[in-house]
Each structure stands twice: as C-alpha cells, then as structure tokens.
Amino acid sequence: MTRRIADLLRHGQPTETVTIKGWVRTKREQKEFSFVEVNDGSSMAGLQTVINQDMPDYAATIKRLSTGASVEVSGTLVESPAKGQRIELKADTVTVYGEADAETYPLQKKRHSFEFLRDIGHLRGRTNTLGAVFRVRNAVATAIHQFFQERGFLWVHTPIISASDCEGAGEMFTVTGFDLSKVPLTDDKQVDFSRDFFGKHAYLTVSGQLEAEIMAMAFSNVYTFGPTFRAENSNTSRHLAEFWMVEPEMAFCDLDGDMELAEAFLKYVFQFVMETCPEDMEFFNQRIDDSILATADNIINNEFARVTYTDAIALLEKSSKPFEYPVEWGLDLQSEHERYLAEDHFKKPTIITDYPAKIKAFYMRMNDDGNTVRAMDIVAPKIGEIIGGSQREERLDVLEQRITAQGLDLADYWWYLDLRRYGTVPHAGFGLGFERLVQFMTGMGNIRDVIPFPRAPQEVEF
Ligand code: 4AD
Ligand code: MG
Known part of the structure; x- marks a missing residue:
C-alpha cells in the first residue's frame, strides 16, 4: 500500500x-x-x-x-x-x-516570485510556499466545521444563484442563462437582458446571510460555508471577485453574544492550525513574515480590543499619522484606518461596534439613538477587516422603514419580513472572509496566493 x-x-x-x-x-x-x-x-x-x-x-x-x-x-x-x-x-x-523535461519545466530550484507563480497557477502547488498555504487552508476549513459542529450549529447550504442583494451595495454579477457567443441574436430570438435567468433576473450571491437567517428561524444556530461573489473591480491585495465566506447566524442572540462567538471562533481556528500544521506555520514565520508565530500566540492568549465606531473616530482624529482618506464621523473606515487601530494603537485584533446606520446595510438593528446600528467589524493587524457582522433588526415596523429608506422595494423582501411577522426573535451573526483569514494566518501578501484558483480582474486562466 x-x-x-x-x-x-x-x-x-x-x-x-x-x-x-x-x-x-x-x-x-x-x-x-x-x-x-x-x-x-x-x-x-x-x-x-x-x-x-x-x-x-x-x-x-x-x-x-x-x-x-x-x-x-x-x-x-x-x-x-x-x-x-x-x-x-x-x-x-x-x-x-x-518525465518533466528539465529544459522546459517552469519550476526551477531558485525562488520564484509570486507573480510568476500566478502565471503558472497549474504548477504552483508544487512549491514549498503554495504547498504550505493550501495545507493550512485545508486545516482552517476543517477547524471551522469542527468549531461549529462541536457547538451544535447546523451547516446550511445556501444558494449561489440568488435574487436578492444582501449587502445592497450593487456589487452583484448577473447570471445569464445563455452563452451569448453561441446564441446568435436574430429577430425571432431576442434576449431580454433584465430577465435572462429563465424569465427572471438573478445574480451570483454576495452573501448567504439572508438565507442563513431563514434557517436560523427554524434551527436556532446555523452556519454557511461556501463561495460568494463581488463584482467590485478593485485590484487590491485583499479583494477577490470570488471568495469563500463563513456565516454563522444565531437565534436568541444579541451583539454581545455575536462578538463572543467571533472571538472564540478565531482563537479556536488559530489553535487548531498551530497544532495540526506546526511545520508550515514555522515556515511562514521564517520565510514570509517573522511575526506570524507571535501573532498566533497573541490571538490565542489575549482578549481582543473593543471600541465603538465613535471612539475609534476620536482615536483616529487624535493620531499624528497622516492618512490618505479623510477621518470624519459618518464616513466609512478605510483599510488604513482599520490597520492603524489594530496595528499601531491596540496592537491586536479589534472589534469596532455601533457604526452609523447610513454606511451599513438595511438589516442591522437600529440603536436607541436612532443614528447608529448594532454592527461589529473585526479588524486585524496588516489585513484590516476580516469579519463583518451585526445584530439583525427583528422589529417588523423598524425593518420596513429601513428597507424603504434605503430605496429598496418592500415587495422583494416579503419573505424576509415574514420572518418578523411570525415568531420573530432577536438574532445576530457575522461573515468571515475565509481567504482574508488564511492571509492573516500565513502572512501572505496577496489574497490571490491563498486560493488555488483566484478570480479577480485579469485572473481567469482556467
Ligand atoms: O462585511 P461583509 O460585506 O458582510 C457580509 O456580507 C454580511 N452579510 C456578513 C454577515 O453578517 N453574515 O463581508 C464579510 C467579510 C468581510 O469582513 C471580508 O473579510 C470578506 O467577507 N470580504 C471579502 N474577501 C475577499 N474579497 C472580497 N471582495 C471581499 N469582500 C468581503
Ligand atoms: Mg464589511
């Protein structure tokens, strides 16, 4: 054998x-x-x-x-x-x-740049670094399932083809039922681009959250783990057009419970990977970023920092660091601001809560001040945001107002509103960017190097 x-x-x-x-x-x-x-x-x-x-x-x-x-x-x-x-x-x-012809085999004994390895993505798994990355990625995925299964969460499979824009950010890829290169457009065969998913409009999902909420209203604690898509043309080292997301959703839970779960979850995953992939983690520490092991130790053994958005803005205003983007109450935090807070100020993962309602999605629970919502983002040194979550708005009337105020159509959300009409409960959840977590753990500089087949602008080889 x-x-x-x-x-x-x-x-x-x-x-x-x-x-x-x-x-x-x-x-x-x-x-x-x-x-x-x-x-x-x-x-x-x-x-x-x-x-x-x-x-x-x-x-x-x-x-x-x-x-x-x-x-x-x-x-x-x-x-x-x-x-x-x-x-x-x-x-x-x-x-x-x-055999592998030594004259033409692209992987030589020397160290290749990650850009070059991306061009030969079909062979890069045979290098030390990418080999270690994909083994750690596998361990992280295993840890995620183990964490939730041990706690009695139900893994729910949410659809990839979806009709709703969960984040309301207009970053959805449209699904077309036709290969237009193979369906010649003639007078008797017209394609209606607004209804080309068998007569309806459909998209690739940006998040499984709304469907996870449906399932949480029957199974109490659930999680999703699958691919999600964002049509943002951002050519950065932290964005992909196709990335995996983990989204737990808990009934009878508020923002405090949500934050507790998120922190316990990250600690668990780090601990699991340190135990199952010690050689690979040692390698990252030696060759990619010499703070990797210290970071893992910091995550496992220290409490995360917590700060409200309002206090975070005050800290940023007081800082002497020159920022490219403006800092002002009501504006979203940019990754440089998130990194300042986690890297320079708190020096550990930081949970930022209670963002202005205006910059967050319609489903987040309105605070009593009528101005901020029960949101939380976890930002990490070097990476910025890795988790985004919130307590959800469970009050029917407030939710209806929020949907309308954001210019969305109540009729599109009839089923979501039904969940508030029949047996509504306080509930909360979050979304973890799987690749951002793998990037954070390994120290890899570019998110395209922690997923076997990256989908990003200029990156669809297979
Ligand atoms: O903050 P986001 O947009 O939150 C949601 O989608 C919620 N529905 C989650 C929930 O509450 N269930 O995305 C969640 C996380 C981000 O914190 C980030 O880590 C990751 O997904 N993410 C991306 N990762 C890679 N490439 C992109 N383009 C990403 N956009 C978001
Ligand atoms: Mg977010």
Whole structure:
C-alpha cells in the first residue's frame, strides 16, 4: 500500500518496507548512488530516497528523474545519517510515471516570485510556499466545521444563484442563462437582458446571510460555508471577485453574544492550525513574515480590543499619522484606518461596534439613538477587516422603514419580513472572509496566493 510521506516522516520506523508516490523535488547524483527527494504534497519536507547504482537500469532511470517527474519508489526505511531528517528510503524499485523535461519545466530550484507563480497557477502547488498555504487552508476549513459542529450549529447550504442583494451595495454579477457567443441574436430570438435567468433576473450571491437567517428561524444556530461573489473591480491585495465566506447566524442572540462567538471562533481556528500544521506555520514565520508565530500566540492568549465606531473616530482624529482618506464621523473606515487601530494603537485584533446606520446595510438593528446600528467589524493587524457582522433588526415596523429608506422595494423582501411577522426573535451573526483569514494566518501578501484558483480582474486562466 502506498504511504503518505507526512505519515512516514512522523511515524515511519527503520526496517519497514514501504511504497511512496510523488514528484521529484531535487536530485543529487554521486558516484555510487543518487539522492532523490520525493514530495507528495502531504508535508513541507519530502522523503529522501537513496538509489544505489546496482539497481537495474540505474543510469537510465536517474536520467529520467529530473525535478517535476512523477515517480513510485518502493524500498526499506533506514535511519538517515544526514542532518535534519530522521529516516530515508533505500530504494529497491523505482518506476517513473511521467518525465518533466528539465529544459522546459517552469519550476526551477531558485525562488520564484509570486507573480510568476500566478502565471503558472497549474504548477504552483508544487512549491514549498503554495504547498504550505493550501495545507493550512485545508486545516482552517476543517477547524471551522469542527468549531461549529462541536457547538451544535447546523451547516446550511445556501444558494449561489440568488435574487436578492444582501449587502445592497450593487456589487452583484448577473447570471445569464445563455452563452451569448453561441446564441446568435436574430429577430425571432431576442434576449431580454433584465430577465435572462429563465424569465427572471438573478445574480451570483454576495452573501448567504439572508438565507442563513431563514434557517436560523427554524434551527436556532446555523452556519454557511461556501463561495460568494463581488463584482467590485478593485485590484487590491485583499479583494477577490470570488471568495469563500463563513456565516454563522444565531437565534436568541444579541451583539454581545455575536462578538463572543467571533472571538472564540478565531482563537479556536488559530489553535487548531498551530497544532495540526506546526511545520508550515514555522515556515511562514521564517520565510514570509517573522511575526506570524507571535501573532498566533497573541490571538490565542489575549482578549481582543473593543471600541465603538465613535471612539475609534476620536482615536483616529487624535493620531499624528497622516492618512490618505479623510477621518470624519459618518464616513466609512478605510483599510488604513482599520490597520492603524489594530496595528499601531491596540496592537491586536479589534472589534469596532455601533457604526452609523447610513454606511451599513438595511438589516442591522437600529440603536436607541436612532443614528447608529448594532454592527461589529473585526479588524486585524496588516489585513484590516476580516469579519463583518451585526445584530439583525427583528422589529417588523423598524425593518420596513429601513428597507424603504434605503430605496429598496418592500415587495422583494416579503419573505424576509415574514420572518418578523411570525415568531420573530432577536438574532445576530457575522461573515468571515475565509481567504482574508488564511492571509492573516500565513502572512501572505496577496489574497490571490491563498486560493488555488483566484478570480479577480485579469485572473481567469482556467
Ligand atoms: O462585511 P461583509 O460585506 O458582510 C457580509 O456580507 C454580511 N452579510 C456578513 C454577515 O453578517 N453574515 O463581508 C464579510 C467579510 C468581510 O469582513 C471580508 O473579510 C470578506 O467577507 N470580504 C471579502 N474577501 C475577499 N474579497 C472580497 N471582495 C471581499 N469582500 C468581503
Ligand atoms: Mg464589511
């Protein structure tokens, strides 16, 4: 049976006979034998195999084992005399599945830029950094499910094709039922662009929140975890057109409960990743950002800072830091402001609450001042916003006023209003940008490098 290399590196014992399959990372030829490091993606380190010249077809086989070639090696584990590795594999048989022409194989031994690796996105998972990123991404996803499942939350699958603009920000991609390049527009076959999803208008969802609210009104505590889409043409290192979001929604819960859950959630995920991917996290700390381990420690062991939007504005006004964008009560916080608060002032993740109603979505619960809403954003050093959430408006009359005031049509939200008409309860939830969290944990500078197939302006290769 083929063994995973991560498992062998941890538990493999000398004298065990094993088979591994993977891709050649490096080859060092010596007179009597060659060292070939094989990596199967299960861990940062590959397994060193030692191929002796008395193996049949030695010279021909070694020639074919250039970096990138796929290979199966069977043999016996032995203690390694080399530094930095406990065991190595003394090969008995080597089978080459596919060669990788050394002249044209794009991944060379040197360090490549992340921009270059994005251009060869189909191969970049074979590099140390992207390998570590995608393993950590997998661990974060596992931790997310585990966290909510342990607490009795129901995972609900919300639709990707949706009729409503949850955020009201007009950033939705329209879904068309036709491939216009294949449906020639003739006089007898006209496409009505406003109703081209089988006679209705539909979009790619920007958030599963409204559907999660529906489910929370029957199952109490639920969460979504799936792709969401934003048609914002922002070419930044923190925005994607397609990103994954985690959205818990809790019935019988207020903003305090929401903040408690969010903080416990982030602590849990960091702890889980530190325990399951220690080598990868060590690698990020060494090669990408030397504050990664300290940040993880800070998240796990310290309480997050909390500040109201109004107090945050006062802090920003007092700061001597020159900001590009204006700071004024009533304006939204820009990422430079969020970063100042989390990075320079509080020096840890910071929960900002009670934003002006005017800059937030219609569904957030109005405070008694009639001016601010029960919103909370969690902003992190280096990244800015990673979580956006709120207590929802559960009062039918207030919600109707808010929908109308934002220029939205009450008729479009009849089902959402019904939830307030029949058995309404205080409820709250939040949305976590999955890629922003992976970026925060790994220190990766560009969000396009923490998702296997980034969708962003100029980025649809596959
Ligand atoms: O703050 P947002 O827009 O909130 C919502 O969508 C709410 N419906 C969530 C809820 O209460 N259930 O988005 C939530 C998070 C942001 O904090 C950010 O981390 C991430 O989603 N996000 C993006 N991530 C990558 N690329 C983009 N274009 C993003 N836009 C938002
Ligand atoms: Mg937000």
